Amino acid sequence: MLGDTTGDGKADATIYYGSGWWYVAPSTGSSFGSVSDWITNYGVGS
Amino acid sequence: MKLRLVLAGFCAMVLALASLSTTTQAAPSFGLQLPWPAGTQHRINGGNGYNCGTHTGGDYYALDFAFASGEAVTAVAAGTVATKIFSNFGYGNHLILDHGYGYTSLYAHLQSFAAGISVGATVIGGQIVGYADNTGDSTGDHLHLRMQKSGAAYQPEPMSGVTGFGNYGACTANPTSPYWTSRAPFDAQQLSDASGDAAHKNDAVVFYAASGNWQVAYSNGIDFVSPSTWITGHGYTSNRELLGDVNGDGKADAVVYFGSNGSWYVALSTGSSFAPYTLWKTGHRVGSSDHFLGDVTGDGKADAVVFFRQSGDWYVAASTGSSFGTSTRWIAGHGAGSTTQMLGDVTGGTPSRADAVVYFESIGGQNAVWYVARSNGSGFDPYSQWIVGHGFTSDRQMVADVNGGGRADAVVYFGANGSWYVALNWV
Numbered sequence: 336m337l338g339d340t341t342g343d344g345k346a347d348a349t350i351y352y353g354s355g356w357w358y359v360a361p362s363t364g365s366s367f368g369s370v371s372d373w374i375t376n377y378g379v380g381s
Numbered sequence: 382m383k384l385r386l387v388l389a390g391f392c393a394m395v396l397a398l399a400s401l402s403t404t405t406q407a408a409p410s411f412g413l414q415l416p417w418p419a420g421t422q423h424r425i426n427g428g429n430g431y432n433c434g435t436h437t438g439g440d441y442y443a444l445d446f447a448f449a450s451g452e453a454v455t456a457v458a459a460g461t462v463a464t465k466i467f468s469n470f471g472y473g474n475h476l477i478l479d480h481g482y483g484y485t486s487l488y489a490h491l492q493s494f495a496a497g498i499s500v501g502a503t504v505i506g507g508q509i510v511g512y513a514d515n516t517g518d519s520t521g522d523h524l525h526l527r528m529q530k531s532g533a534a535y536q537p538e539p540m541s542g543v544t545g546f547g548n549y550g551a552c553t554a555n556p557t558s559p560y561w562t563s564r565a566p567f568d569a570q571q572l573s574d575a576s577g578d579a580a581h582k583n584d585a586v587v588f589y590a591a592s593g594n595w596q597v598a599y600s601n602g603i604d605f606v607s608p609s610t611w612i613t614g615h616g617y618t619s620n621r622e623l624l625g626d627v628n629g630d631g632k633a634d635a636v637v638y639f640g641s642n643g644s645w646y647v648a649l650s651t652g653s654s655f656a657p658y659t660l661w662k663t664g665h666r667v668g669s670s671d672h673f674l675g676d677v678t679g680d681g682k683a684d685a686v687v688f689f690r691q692s693g694d695w696y697v698a699a700s701t702g703s704s705f706g707t708s709t710r711w712i713a714g715h716g717a718g719s720t721t722q723m724l725g726d727v728t729g730g731t732p733s734r735a736d737a738v739v740y741f742e743s744i745g746g747q748n749a750v751w752y753v754a755r756s757n758g759s760g761f762d763p764y765s766q767w768i769v770g771h772g773f774t775s776d777r778q779m780v781a782d783v784n785g786g787g788r789a790d791a792v793v794y795f796g797a798n799g800s801w802y803v804a805l806n807w808v
Contacts, residue, residue: 336572337572337779337781338583338781339583340583340600340605341600341602342582342602343785345782345785346781346782346783347783348783348792348794349572349585350799351570357570357605362785364784364785367783374606377585377587377596377598381570381589
């Protein structure tokens, strides 16, 4: 998924796993930076 | 305008995602939808090891779903009809769809085929292709679904955003399978600014098809926090679930589409919940194959846009702020047969208007071709080629402004190794 999750005006890369893990790699403007988990156990069964 | 290809290389992400992935196969370059009409449910009653079944070889990952005789079977993705056979043996009456690049899906033991299904015909994902039964080598009414890639068994996951169907290898007698609801592949988890915070941070929004419940976890810029249910029973049995600011108040609203009559229902965001839903439009439009919310008119309110894959027709019902207006055709023949369709402001400037973008895996002897039809506020201008050679065999194609340049860039994702490639949109 792409969306500006950080609020800096640049869309960030987000991955969702069915296990409820959401990972975001924020955009630096010229690449996607370090990936980190933003929430866990959210969306299981959706 | 020039386009610069940038490898958005983030090895850390590749490594992190690879270590967490449980499915090593690459997904096809399209989403898969469970093979029954959107909004309805079926469960598994057999597979390799499931109920001690014996699917092997090229059928290793094949799944049996419980169907009653005559119930509709739908295509897992767009493709062409490669095989249509009437038989009393083996797979019985069965159909094979060719999805391109070696991917096929087989639907076995059918009672009959849907109207218009003949070898060479094109179908869209979710289209009814036949009706279930018990023909051929079968002991009861069910659908046998098999996917293959280049002739080898292929695990058809995720479908409708769901993974974990199989029980491959281990014999489990009479397991209890959940009921799975079919829906378009990418609606269950989305990013959008539902809360309407000053920085317009995108929140994580989840839709549960089985209940019509929507949950939101706020973005605080570094995490998604405080997940809670914002509305219940909104969109149960709907065909599409979308997010967009349809009333122009800066907050993304929850919108659902029902294909049976082309109706759109809206639940407006209050910033901390979705208000009770109301009907905004009917008849926009039965038979359409893809659906979007985007501000194509440039008035700050997201409009309801539908696309017909076979004709390439795009229809818009512009938001008035409290309903969607007359459904009118904005362009014809843009993206007929295309792999993916998107809305995004690739033009830039003020006002910001969403343009209609399509991606072809192959067309006219070229691979990975993007076309855009730019919005003029009351229609889409004639389409033109935008990019060539960006994203061939990718699993997802998207448009979004990833560098803050004020125009949507073209982004593709490869699931096999977690790579993202960006074609920045420079003027």
